Amino acid sequence: MSIRLNALFALILLSATVSFAGGTISSKPYNEPLDTRLPADLHQDLPELGDVSQTVLSAVDEQRIAEQILAEVSVSDEVLADVEVVDYLQSLGNRLAAASDDKQQEFYFFVVKDASINAFAMPGGVIGVHTGLFLASNSESELASVLGHEIGHVTQHHLARMLAKQKTDTFKNVAGIALALLVARANPQLASGALTTSSAAGIQRQLDYTREHEREADRVGLSILENAGFDARGMPAFFRVLQRGSRFMEGSAPSFLRTHPLTSERIADVENRVAMMPYKQVASNLSYFFVRAKLRANDGLAQTAIDQFEYNIQTGRYANEAAEHYGLAVAMLRKNDFSGATKQMQWLDLHAVKSAFIENLKARIAVAEKNPKKAAAQYSAALNRYPESRALIYGYAEHFLALKQTKEMIELIKGKQQLFPRDAHFYDYLAKAYFREGKDLLAFQAQGEAYYRQYNLDKAVEQLELATKVKEGSFYEKSIVEARLKEFQRLQKMSKTE
């Protein structure tokens, strides 16, 4: 009991306020290939943090913990499933990660539906970002500065060091953690009640980032920000905003500040570093403004959002005018105001604003209008222009599914699948189409591949076993299923013995 709960606290506290939330992350399935390298490339200039080999979880351990967390993330209701927002965050994160020193580290970003201002890193490069953080930032560089800071915690393995210091063998208890998390989710009162006990507070203290961690994450984050071509001044600027905010919100400081204690000394340190960097004016990407507009448009009552966007447009209160028109259209669509939403689309066309967000919204309006011909034409044209937009691919697949056009749907998904080999949704769509066509073997197989990509090996094996029991299917299809089942069983065995 105590070990399991300790582990639970560890993860809960690690993740700050998160309850593991949903959505699909296009991420790497089980260890392919399994990375057995020790994180020996840990940065040489950190003598105060001690001998690396003794105090850090191995890369394999970190990867396993990451997979456990991602399995929770992929099924949680608290994770935002909006693929447009998730893909934007992942591409921003990838751009930053590519500018870090540790090129081997994989990163998995997801969005938590939570208005509080927070972001958090977990072992194995899993980084969660609250919707509140998107909305509190004033520029893409500011948002990127917090991501850079979190990436810094990951590449310096701060959490892995703290976890390794725990007397309990955390990694061996990971299965227990996952179980405990399920319990906590089913019974949040139990978990939050337990969190107030003194032992929980003790663990929290042990897992708090130290000043050295924070300084180091700032330093690493700042250089990532600069190398990735963002405005480094975004970091001290955003820190100031957060600090000012915390003064007005007594007792409810932004959660980011609670988990990453922000001192004036820290801000001064960052400001001094930035002062030595060359001045750089960096414009935020249009997608940054559209993501924020979409989050605002979907928050609270649709009418309140509409009023706000209209007021901003009338009074010129916006950082990006096109995003206000886009957000207004999203909010109008929520109220089935098709002509109002279409008018906003026309404004964007007239001003020659080009974005996959706009093309996707046009298609969604056509779907909501129950005009399948218009929707199909729009999806097809939009995908020609933006062939890698997952939002368009999902939308088009849903369209085919609704019309029972399974052949077209399978053709679409198969044509795009090689672009996103880790995406579980593509296999979900395939499974649905195959079941509808009565091709049970292929359907069970696709379902198994979907579970595999959600880090759920038990269910993946179950589905492939069902596939082997189907009578029809060619010899070729059957042997693929057999081989895949063996591979999944091998991975399943490995994950249970380690």
Ligand SMILES: [Zn+2]
């Ligand atoms: Zn921090």
